[in-house]
Amino acid sequence: MPNVDRRIIYIVMIAAVVYAFVNPMGLPVTISDYTRTAHAAIEALPAGAVLVLGMDFSPGGIPELEPAAKAIFYQCMCNDVKVVMIGMWVMAGDMGERVLDEMAPLFPAKVYGVDFVNIGFKPGNGLLLERAADNIIEAAVDVDHRGLALSAMPLFEQFRSLREAAFWVCLSTGNPGVSDWIKVIGDPLGIPGTTDVVSVSIPENMPFVQSGQLTGIIQGMRGAAEYELLVDRPGRATAGMDAQSLAHVVILVFIVLGNVAYLTRKTRA
Amino acid sequence: MVTNNPWIWLAAFLTLACYTFPFGDNPVYRFVEHVFVGTSAGYMVTANWFNWIKPNLAEIGNGRYLLIVPFVIGILIYARYIKPIAWVSRIAIAFNLGVASGFILAKDIKPLFITQVIATFQPLDDINNILLVFGVITSLIYFLFTVEHKGAVGVAAQAGRWVMLIALGAAFGSTVMARVSLFLGRVQFLLSEWLFIVK
Amino acid sequence: MRKVLPLGITFVSGIIVVLANFLAPAWFVAANREISLWFQIVAALFCALGVANLTRIHSKRLARHSEGWFFSIVLFVSMFGFMIIAFSVGQQDDLYRNLYNNTIVPLNATMYSVLVFYIASAAYRAFRVRTLEATILLITAAIVMLGKAPIGEAVFGSWVVDATNWILDIPNVAGMRGIQLGATLGGLAMALRVLVGIERTHFGGTGE
DSSP states (O other), X not given: OXXXXXHHHHHHHHHHHHHHHHSOOOOXXXXXXXXXXXXXXXXXXXXXXXXXXXXXXXXXXXXXXHHHHHHHHHHHHHTTOEEEEEESSTTHHHHHHHHHHHHGGGOTTOOBXXXXXXXXXXXXXXXXXXXXXXXXXXXXXXXXXXXXXXXXXXXXXXXXSGGGOSEEEEEESSSSSHHHHIIIIIHHHOOOEEEEEOGGGHHHHHHHHHTTSSSSOEEHHHHHHHHHHHTTOOOXXXXXXXXXXXXXXXXXXXXXXXXXXXXXHHHHO | OOOXXXXXXXXXXXXXXXXXGGGOOOHHXXXXXXXXXXXXXXXXXXXXXXXXXXXXXXXHHTTOGGGHXXXXXXXXXXXXXXXXXXXXXXXXXXXXXXXXXXXXXXXSHIIIIIHHHHHHOOOTTSHHHHHHHHHHHXXXXXXXXXXXXOHHHHHHHHHHHHHHHXXXXXXXXXXXXXXXXXXXXXXXXXXXXXXXXOO | OTTHHXXXXXXHHHHHHHHHTTOXXXXXXXXXXXXXXXXXXHHHHGGGHHHHXXXXXXXXXXXXXXXXXXXXXHHHHXXXXXXXXXXXXXTTSHHXXXXXXXXXXXXXXXXXXXXXXXXXXXXXXXOOXXXXXXXXXXXXXXXXXXXXXXXXXXXXOTHHHHHHHHHHHTHHHHHHHHHHHHHHXXXXXXXXXXXXXXOOGGGTSXXX
């Protein structure tokens, strides 16, 4: 088997993915227990409770995390759970606005500052969370991502600190991320939470699931697709599952072909 | 049929220009590479200004004069560009590193160590629990370099190596998944928002 | 002075944070609260280091007409152009949002996604089952990749999903926990070294 030009490999990869998008196979997506657990915990939140959404990601995490953020926001608005978005990553505010741009218009009765708010990015990593656990308005310097005063918002008349959150969800592409939420909010304050992490971070966060420090876990794009199906709103993540399947098959075929070529050369030698 | 939104055309151009790199370094890629670096650096400044620096300067204006101190400390970092007083920039680094180190010492021990150790203590009545406990112990033994890996320790370290290999195999599979997902996101954008081929 | 002052600042600022988490006097907790705010302000002010360094490096490149100087102009236009627009119109303006969503987002996302091509290429050219260890690693990776994509279950049945979940739940947790326990201890040791001044590499070597 000849040494294939790498550009041919790239073109095969592109062709497979484009084909899968243009001609979807409709492969069924079964829902894992991890995602069900996370979904059930959020579903059980009473009306009026506050869920804190940690938008700790950059555009590199959009395909895997943004669909889950939208699905969770949708679920919360349907159940009259209030959503506070905050982030340790510098693009947190703009990531939050992207979610609100698409999802807020679906709920015209929900009001910014009453039912949801995007505090956005504030520096300090875990120290931001610690200060927000004390007094969220002071931690945010009384200003959200849109430049509006938090102290003037009805949502913050009752919700004064992260201690009063009923649940937290950290959407994370790395560090700072899940471990900061666990060590500042989850573990010391006993507030349950979960995470949607990019696939590369799934293995390192599984110990937190096993120890109970995370209530389930939404695993990358597959987990986001499962969550979309659980809230009955299949979106970008679900649409990408066929393409993901074909891409994985292409890579595995390349591995097999490469090893067949290697073993054949080795036997001949 | 394609979009007539010039912004989407810009995004599509930038996306496709990045994808020229695997096929060979070229001026188009270098152009977008420099745009990427420039806009990212500029974004860092504007995001910090609007979300944090400007509101805190307003706080100083409202009478919290003590906040002048961290502003001075923070600005000292830029002394590194002035050779005679470059050492002054260490003050800013020293302050932040001290606080960060103190935070690690205060916060990490229980959730990241003690709770994790406790979670390893599982009843040994289930094969999975036995494998979990055995796996954690042998993985830790593998990293014990102050004891020679011979005899029983050697066997345990070898077992830990196998456990780590499976964990790293899972990590490798997850890494492939992550990169594929990123690529799918861009292809979805091109096919749905630029070319209108898929919904 | 050049050594002692920074080391002293590191120790004092760090020890306040540590003790405030274990002692309860109100003034200590208040000091910690203030120190945390100062940390955030100082961290935010570091944001322009990137701009400063890039300006310094690319100015030299432009002045000397070094190779690629044209792209330095591109960088300056992008960097200062974005900042001027953002400072002029604010974060909520349509121009800013369009610029962000159609330059920074696609560039950021695409740059990381280019790696998929190298993974595909490496899959054919480099991933060899030369040893038993490599075989186990690849088989595990293959099971995880098939288990996490719907095609695995569709073709091979639910066992591949069960196998993936078992791999992630048991050997992966065991191995990762071993790594994380070691990393946590290492992090604590490093934090203690920085606090008491044994570790000085962050000052540029010997702290001189």
